[in-house]
Amino acid sequence: MRKVRVQTQGVEYRTVARVVSLENLSAQWRPELRFLVRAADARAVTKIAQLRSAGLANLILLIPNRDAAGQWQAETVLETGGTLIDGDVVAVADHMNHAHVLFRYTDQHHTVFLTNRCNSYCLMCSQPPTKHDDSWLANEAVQVANHMASSPHTLGFSGGEPLLLGEHLRRVLDTFAHHHPNTRYDVLSNGRLLADPSDAEHLLNGLSERMTWMVPLYGHADFLHDFVVQSPGAFEETLAGLLNLHRFGQAIQLRIVLIRPVLENLAGLCEFIGRNLPFVREVALMACEPIGFALANPELTDVDLRDWSAELSHGFRTLKRAKVPAILMNAPLCALPQTLWPYAHKSISDWKRTFAEDCATCTVKAECAGLFSWHRQGKHAMKIQKIEGIINV
Ligand code: SF4
Incomplete structure (x- = not known):
């Protein structure tokens, strides 16, 4: 913010x-x-x-x-x-x-922050959760919806875990949908509190169809996912939540943050998604943001994606075979094999994005996601190497 x-x-x-x-x-x-x-x-x-x-x-x-x-x-x-x-x-x-x-009226990416509380404790959380009562943020979000003079193309809701707002989340979502009916909404949620069918029905029944739920999944087995989110039982709850989202016709983007324990099992995870969750709208594979808990766990989170080109390419092939669309987010083009460049999105919010000195003369800068502004050249595993010559992205 x-x-x-x-x-x-x-x-x-x-x-x-x-x-x-x-x-x-x-x-x-x-x-x-x-x-x-x-x-x-x-x-x-x-x-x-x-x-x-x-x-x-x-x-x-x-x-x-x-x-x-x-x-x-x-x-x-x-x-x-x-x-x-x-x-x-x-x-x-x-x-x-x-x-x-x-x-911010002129921004391309808009996010409304709903809470700093969370029921997970992810190894690479960019916004480490706190326990204090911040329920006033729900009222503030309603105020934001009322005060926006224009309706953006897309607006995201983030936390923490927005589902912890309980019934107030529905009030926030309904207010935005009422005042800005043509906007598309992304809700960043771990989905765990949608595991209960009646809670899911309460929140999702009759909800605007312009929502996409962005739900992280970090493994194809409970011990893998639960380790990354540091919460026993999270895998089962997330899967039940995903099925309930599907039951109420909500669009889902699965989010996979590319840290070491996830990359080591990426093949199994992509296979699992293709077999068991083919209804998701897309899968987003995301480079890890070097901030928050990621800085405290560098041995697990600080990776150079160039070392994982084979795993990324294999994961994309598996999802493609299962007809599940996949995209890459937050990854500089020079960190990816060129075959994956068409899937890379310029996803880093304007106010968080920067480029390295070398980028100034890089041929593909205009198409590149760039770097998080807290990326410190030489301090992280990800190496930046400018692309020279004429390249089609
Ligand atoms: S050198 Fe910079 S602009 Fe070029 S691909 Fe890498 S990060 Fe992007």
Whole structure:
């Protein structure tokens, strides 16, 4: 989640608001929303003060420098960097020295964070779970749906484990589907809490058909999957959850993070998927994000995919034979055999992606997923090697 440095005055606990220019305010104003109204000069501040006096109490002043506030006494956000743009949905509060950008209008990838709690404890978790009560995030997510001025093509829900929200998850999903009916939704979930048929029915019955459930599976036997997610019984629960998702007509993307114990058994896993889970929409094989628990378990998670080309190619052939589509995510093209390049997606979110120095003159940079911005050249097994000459991707 992007953070933007701000100073606030008089803003109550995590107020969610939409950034808007004064010129566009009249077209966008609704009484149930909050607005951060941009004011660059005294004339604009006076105008916003008049609107507030006339009863538009849901306006917060957004100024680029302290002097611009003039005589304004009400809620104020000072942002000197000029990073916030019209259409952004942010959370601000006096106790924070930054704004959380909950929806960035111009981004290609959008994610709404639902909880930091989780019932698994994966070896390579990029967002290590915590136990504290963050159930307020469900209400904040509903606020985000209300405040978004535009509907993106796709929006993801992540955690932690979103199913831990219980009935509040359905409220969040229904709110987004209601306000943004043309958006496609990706729900990142381990699926375990869908093992119970009545819980699954409660959540899934009548749910929008524009959802895709992204469920990780790390082995074709319980001891393999349960080891990676560090949770006994997870394999059985995940399989039952997948079957219930299928029962209610939900689209599923299986996610396989390519760490050592998974790569060592990739052939068996792909065979298992082809035989037992042929109904999934696709399988995503993903390079591991070098952050969070992955940094604590480098012997299991830090791999150079070039050393596993044969296993990856074999896995793709197996899935293809079973007619299960497969894609590659988060992997730089130079780490993959060229035969797999057509399956590689530019999947790293804009704000997380970077390139190495060598990439500047690489022939395939425009098609490459690049690197996570926390990738440290020379510190990880994955070697970056620019591609030269004319290559068709
Ligand atoms: S050198 Fe850089 S741009 Fe080229 S394939 Fe590797 S990571 Fe991608």
